[in-house]
Amino acid sequence: MASPNFEKALQQLEEIVHELESGDLPLEKALKKFEDGVRLSKLCADKLDETEKRVILLMQDSAGNPTEVPFPENSDQSDV
Numbered sequence: 001m002a003s004p005n006f007e008k009a010l011q012q013l014e015e016i017v018h019e020l021e022s023g024d025l026p027l028e029k030a031l032k033k034f035e036d037g038v039r040l041s042k043l044c045a046d047k048l049d050e051t052e053k054r055v056i057l058l059m060q061d062s063a064g065n066p067t068e069v070p071f072p073e074n075s076d077q078s079d080v
Contacts, residue, residue: 004040006047013040 004012016037020030056066 003043006044009040009043009047013037013044016040 003009016033019025020033020037025033056068059067061067
């Protein structure tokens with residue numbers, strides 16, 4: 001089975017957190033949900049790391065050196 005994309009994995013992780021926080025799950029089911037959450041958390045972190053590496057490659061200067069450009073603090077999503 002293929003791994004979910006970042007958005008789907010994050011949504012599933014949020015659902016698991018909500019279920020675990022409810023405290024209504026039996027121990028075995030809660031443990032299984034926790035294991036699934038750890039797996040999804042790692043998947044999300046890996047995808048974020050991969051994306052960061054791709055962005056750094058795209059931000060190289062003419063000499064091939066990576067340049068870091070901070071995002072504007074008051075970025076407006078409507079400009080994207």
